Structure formats: structure tokens, C-alpha cells
Amino acid sequence: MRFVNEYRDRDQAKRLREAIAAADQSAVLMEVCGGQTHTIMRYGIDQMLPDAVTMIHGPGCPVCVTSVKLIDQALAIAARPEVIFTSFGDMLRVPGTELDLFTVKARGGDVRIVYSPLDAVALARDNPDRQVVFFGVGFETTAPANAMAVWQAAQQGLGNFSILAAHVLVPPAMEAILSSPDCRVQGFLAAGHVCTIMGYWQYEPIAERYKVPIVVTGFEPNDLLQGIHMAVEALKEGRHGVFNQYARSVRREGNKPAQDLVAQVFEAQDQGWRGIGTIPMSGLRLSEQYASFDAVDRFDVGGIVSKEAAACRAGEVLQGHIRPMECEAFGKECTPDMPLGAPMVSSEGACSAYYRYRRET
Numbered sequence: 001m002r003f004v005n006e007y008r009d010r011d012q013a014k015r016l017r018e019a020i021a022a023a024d025q026s027a028v029l030m031e032v033c034g035g036q037t038h039t040i041m042r043y044g045i046d047q048m049l050p051d052a053v054t055m056i057h058g059p060g061c062p063v064c065v066t067s068v069k070l071i072d073q074a075l076a077i078a079a080r081p082e083v084i085f086t087s088f089g090d091m092l093r094v095p096g097t098e099l100d101l102f103t104v105k106a107r108g109g110d111v112r113i114v115y116s117p118l119d120a121v122a123l124a125r126d127n128p129d130r131q132v133v134f135f136g137v138g139f140e141t142t143a144p145a146n147a148m149a150v151w152q153a154a155q156q157g158l159g160n161f162s163i164l165a166a167h168v169l170v171p172p173a174m175e176a177i178l179s180s181p182d183c184r185v186q187g188f189l190a191a192g193h194v195c196t197i198m199g200y201w202q203y204e205p206i207a208e209r210y211k212v213p214i215v216v217t218g219f220e221p222n223d224l225l226q227g228i229h230m231a232v233e234a235l236k237e238g239r240h241g242v243f244n245q246y247a248r249s250v251r252r253e254g255n256k257p258a259q260d261l262v263a264q265v266f267e268a269q270d271q272g273w274r275g276i277g278t279i280p281m282s283g284l285r286l287s288e289q290y291a292s293f294d295a296v297d298r299f300d301v302g303g304i305v306s307k308e309a310a311a312c313r314a315g316e317v318l319q320g321h322i323r324p325m326e327c328e329a330f331g332k333e334c335t336p337d338m339p340l341g342a343p344m345v346s347s348e349g350a351c352s353a354y355y356r357y358r359r360e361t
């Protein structure tokens, strides 16, 4: 598929669906990315598939997996009078232990939505007597831009810029899922945009170790159907390895300059995932060279103790153990207007996808 109209073409979708059915192969597949989850729900792809093929929704919504402790740290920093706290819009309604960023803003905190971390660097340059903090949330996809922001701030000598780094990494999360004793996943659809940056060489040892197919897949409906078909065929033929459905964007080696910049500014660390727990070496913190830009240290918020909402079963949703409507709060105490957990807030969250597209089931 190369052109825009092919990605949603009904006849092509029908052919792909028939090819999946013709393979006559049972498969439990996990799509990693929340954007893929939304496409699956929006276009009813899971309902088009044969009964033998099950899609499990993975933990690939960065807003959803940002730990409640990081949210509480953001809230504490944003409430300080000297701070301009900047963030992508998705994060403002994610609940911390008690509040969210919108509430802090309503109470007088200077919380601003930006569209790029470089906007936050410009704000720091234009407001030398304020502290400007950027909430750097995301998978590998957003890490290069955040690394560039820190690098630029360093180049410009901006002592009033810092970043609250909340990056998570896909390969360690995949390994954590595959090594879980109750893992049902037989293959993955990996996120095409992450692989555009990072390539897919990092997935090859995982596919080899766990003998699974990992198909790098795009985000349009026919991308997903083609990715599912490739995974099902691989399972049928007993093949494991990494396969690239999203070849129009992804190369094995990825974007090397972007990877080099991320490696210069950040380093891997153990990371807490909301609702899931700590996954070894699955996050990024600032490297020693750039540690002075770390907002946690600058505002001394490392000791904050946080608590999840008791009713929220986001961890089970994010690991594919339950579907969102199996959570007792779904559509009752928890809705997009009054979310209890992050998966109901984010545009990529599984609970919000089910609420928008599949509320009746």
C-alpha cells in the first residue's frame, strides 16, 4: 500500500479480511500502540476478524502509563508561583492522587499547553525571571524532540528551563509481557511511528528469544489488517522474526541522528508504569551531562508519595487481562468527562476507545 486512498479502501479491506480467514489459524495478537487500538475500535476491525483471531490491546498509550507519582510531581511543580508549567494538552486531565493539572490551573497555577517542547524553550528565553518546565511524556517517538529541547536550552545557557522526563520504552514492555507466566500473546503489531525513529533492530532479539512474530504496522485500517494477516501467516508457517508492514516509513536501522541525540541527552532507567509497576530499564532520565535540567531535582519533588484510585483497573486493561467494559466503573463512575483513570482520558486510551466506539457491548 503506497497511496492514501488504499489505506481505507473497502475492497482491499475485504480481500485482507478474507485472506486472514483463509489462513484458518488461531492467533492472539497484541497491538502495542493506543493509536492502533483506536483504529481497530473505530473501524470495527476486531469484529471483522474470524473468531480464532483475538486482538489484545497493549500498554502503548504514553499518557495512560505515566505513573501517578510523575503526575503528582507535575502537580506540585505546576502549583509553584515562579513556574510556567508546559505540557501537551492530553496530560491536563489525567488524574493524580487527588487533582489534575486543569484543577491546578483553575486555582491559579500558570499551566500552558504547548505543541512542541521547543515552544517551552522559547518561553524560557522570553521569560528569564520565571522557571519554565516541560512535561516530557511519551514513547521513543517524542524522545528526539524532547532531547532537542534540552540540547537547545543547554546551547543557549537557559538556566530557567527544565524537563520533567516521563519517557517509556517499548522493547522492555514487550519483554515484560512475554515473560509473564499468564501471557497469552502469540505475536505483536509493533508501532510504526516508534520504529520510524528507532528502527526495528531492537525487536529482533525479542522475536528470537520468545519465538514470536513481531510485525511493524501502521495506523490506517488496511495497515492493521495487513499487519494481522502477516502475523497470522507467520504463525501458521511457524515463522518468528520481525516483519515490516510499514515499509513506507520504517527502515531497520531507523533514524540514526535522532537516536544519537536521544542517547546523548538521556539514559535508560528502571521506570514505574501506571497500573503495571516497575519494568527494568524501560524509561529514560537525563544523562549526567544534562542532569541540571532535571525538574525533579530542581524542585525537590522526588519524595512525593502517591496513590492510585482504588476502583481503577487500568493495569489489567493495559496488560490485556480485561477489556475496559469489564471494569465495574466503566461508563458509570468513569467517563471521559469524569475519568477515574488515564485510559479514559487520553485520545489513545483503550477505555476511551471503547467508550467512544463500543459502549453498548
Ligand code: SF4
Binding pocket: 311, 312, 313, 314, 315, 317, 324, 327, 328, 329, 330, 331, 334, 335, 339, 340, 341, 342, 343, 344, 351
Ligand atoms: S474504565 Fe476508568 S476506572 Fe476502569 S480501568 Fe478504565 S480508566 Fe480505570
